[in-house]
Amino acid sequence: MHVFDRNSNIFNLLSEAVSEGILVINKEQVIVSANSRASEMFGYGPTELRGKSLNILIPETYRKSHDKYITGYHKEKNRRLMAEGRNLYGLRKNDEEFPVEVGLNPFSLYGNTYVMALVVDVTERRKNEKEILELNKNLEQKIKARIGELRDTVAELKREIKRRKEAEAKIQGALKKEKELNELKTKFLSLVSHEFKTPLSGILTSATLIGKYTEDGQEEKREKHLKTIVAEVQHLNHILTDFLSVERLEKGKEMYKLTKFSLSKVVNEVVYNTNMLLKSGQQIRYPQNVDDAMVYQDEKIVLLALTNLLYNAVKYSPEDTEVDLQIEIIKDKMILRVVDQGIGIPKNDQKHIFERYFRAENVLLTQGTGIGLNIVKSHIDNLGGTIYFESTENIGSTFIVELPIKQ
Numbered sequence: 001m002h003v004f005d006r007n008s009n010i011f012n013l014l015s016e017a018v019s020e021g022i023l024v025i026n027k028e029q030v031i032v033s034a035n036s037r038a039s040e041m042f043g044y045g046p047t048e049l050r051g052k053s054l055n056i057l058i059p060e061t062y063r064k065s066h067d068k069y070i071t072g073y074h075k076e077k078n079r080r081l082m083a084e085g086r087n088l089y090g091l092r093k094n095d096e097e098f099p100v101e102v103g104l105n106p107f108s109l110y111g112n113t114y115v116m117a118l119v120v121d122v123t124e125r126r127k128n129e130k131e132i133l134e135l136n137k138n139l140e141q142k143i144k145a146r147i148g149e150l151r152d153t154v155a156e157l158k159r160e161i162k163r164r165k166e167a168e169a170k171i172q173g174a175l176k177k178e179k180e181l182n183e184l185k186t187k188f189l190s191l192v193s194h195e196f197k198t199p200l201s202g203i204l205t206s207a208t209l210i211g212k213y214t215e216d217g218q219e220e221k222r223e224k225h226l227k228t229i230v231a232e233v234q235h236l237n238h239i240l241t242d243f244l245s246v247e248r249l250e251k252g253k254e255m256y257k258l259t260k261f262s263l264s265k266v267v268n269e270v271v272y273n274t275n276m277l278l279k280s281g282q283q284i285r286y287p288q289n290v291d292d293a294m295v296y297q298d299e300k301i302v303l304l305a306l307t308n309l310l311y312n313a314v315k316y317s318p319e320d321t322e323v324d325l326q327i328e329i330i331k332d333k334m335i336l337r338v339v340d341q342g343i344g345i346p347k348n349d350q351k352h353i354f355e356r357y358f359r360a361e362n363v364l365l366t367q368g369t370g371i372g373l374n375i376v377k378s379h380i381d382n383l384g385g386t387i388y389f390e391s392t393e394n395i396g397s398t399f400i401v402e403l404p405i406k407q
């Protein structure tokens with residue numbers, strides 16, 4: 001024990017030279033020596049710790065586990081840092097607890113076993129660690145907040161991209177429509193110009209011939225050519241009406257004008273115009289009983305639909321046949337039927353009949369543009385109606401239009 005006396009030169013020299021607190025403890029857990037740093041650290045006078053139980057330096061709550069630890073440690077006898085990874089506390093004389101780090105070094109001297117404990121007061125370090133932890137926590141929170149903000153920005157950007165994409169799609173759609181409309185106009189104009197040639201040369205021929213039949217008794221021939229002229233002009237007029245109607249169709253629904261009108265007035269006008277196109281022996285039957293029927297619809301579209309259906313019925317039927325126009329008014333809708341005994345529509349072509357420019361294979365030698373029914377169907381659809389047909393080749397066709405007629 002004397003070897004650890006404060007006056008022992010060797011120990012003094014060694015223990016006062018280091019910055020850590022040094023405690024030498026014997027097997028009975030009694031402090032046999034403490035350097036100045038250790039005494040200061042625990043708040044004791046220079047010689048006060050010597051001979052005291054180690055327990056006075058250990059907070060009450062840790063004493064039990066410490067005893068166990070030390071017993072185990074004496075058995076193993078190797079150098080190590082005490083309670084690595086756990087926080088250790090020392091107890092000062094004034095009962096203040098403070099964090100320490102302890103390194104244990106076992107050794108034997110003159111047949112006795114000791115442990116030299118190197119004690120470092122880590123109050124400052126722990127404080128720093130705590131500050132660092134807090135700083136880290138703050139930083140984490142800031143990062144989290146930033147990430148949140150970034151997420152919001154990304155979401156906003158995504159929404160913006162979606163909005164722009166939608167706008168772009170809209171513009172593309174409008175452009176496509178515009179392009180289609182232009183193509184349609186070009187196609188239609190070339191079709192119409194082509195379609196105008198035949199009637200115009202017919203008119204020219206008839207007009208020239210009329211000029212030649214100047215004699216009495218040639219009235220009948222003059223009459224015939226006049227009739228041809230009228231019919232051809234009617235035909236041209238019809239094509240132009242279709243053309244103007246396409247324009248109207250592309251401009252949208254707001255173009256429709258619903259009014260209350262007399263159905264018989266429209267029927268008479270259509271029948272009168274179609275009569276001029278009749279082939280020899282053809283006749284149109286139409287009801288006289290719609291005289292007082294007033295309907296609420298777009299008059300021009302009803303006229304356009306009926307004209308198309310009746311013209312087609314006459315055009316695609318041979319001489320000496322009958323075209324039957326039937327009108328039925330049920331509650332709030334009217335049903336128009338145009339029945340002919342004409343060439344009919346080949347079965348394979350039937351599904352295409354309402355497509356723009358489509359013409360069935362059995363009409364290719366007859367004048368036509370393939371646009372009339374397409375336009376009529378679009379208008380009827382827009383007005384909340386339907387159009388459909390039944391047809392058998394070489395027997396005849398029935399086209400049916402149903403339209404709402406109430407306000």
Ligand code: ADP
Nearest residue numbers: 312313316344359360363368369370371372373
């Ligand atoms: P267009 O008569 O100018 O060819 P439409 O659009 O009016 O054009 O008709 C489209 C096609 O439908 C016609 O070309 C013809 O093949 C067929 N079609 C229409 N109506 C009849 C009908 N009453 N009888 C036979 N075929 C018809």
